[in-house]
Amino acid sequence: MLHWSGQGASIIGSQAAATFAIASMTRVGAVLAAIWLAWDSLRRPARWLPPGLAMIGVAAIIAIAVQPRLMLAVIPLMGVIGVVAVVVNAFRR
Numbered sequence: 001m002l003h004w005s006g007q008g009a010s011i012i013g014s015q016a017a018a019t020f021a022i023a024s025m026t027r028v029g030a031v032l033a034a035i036w037l038a039w040d041s042l043r044r045p046a047r048w049l050p051p052g053l054a055m056i057g058v059a060a061i062i063a064i065a066v067q068p069r070l071m072l073a074v075i076p077l078m079g080v081i082g083v084v085a086v087v088v089n090a091f092r093r
Contacts, residue, residue: 050085 060074 050089053085
């Protein structure tokens with residue numbers, strides 16, 4: 001609405017900030033729309049994926065984002081943890 005009415009610069013402060021805000025809100029809206037459309041298929045993998053493995057995956061992503069050099073150690077570690085989680089899950093059944 002701000003872009004079409006031309007009021008973005010007067011509300012936000014400058015034209016550059018208004019353009020940035022409109023672009024970022026459009027991208028966030030597109031991502032939320034994609035998540036909304038894929039919501040049912042996003043819920044299905046949670047049944048076969050062990051919850052601990054998902055949390056370790058999030059922690060690994062955060063560790064790689066903070067220190068990219070850790071990628072050489074974190075990716076093989078995630079593979080080992082994933083295999084162990086699948087084997088343990090198979091023996092539980």
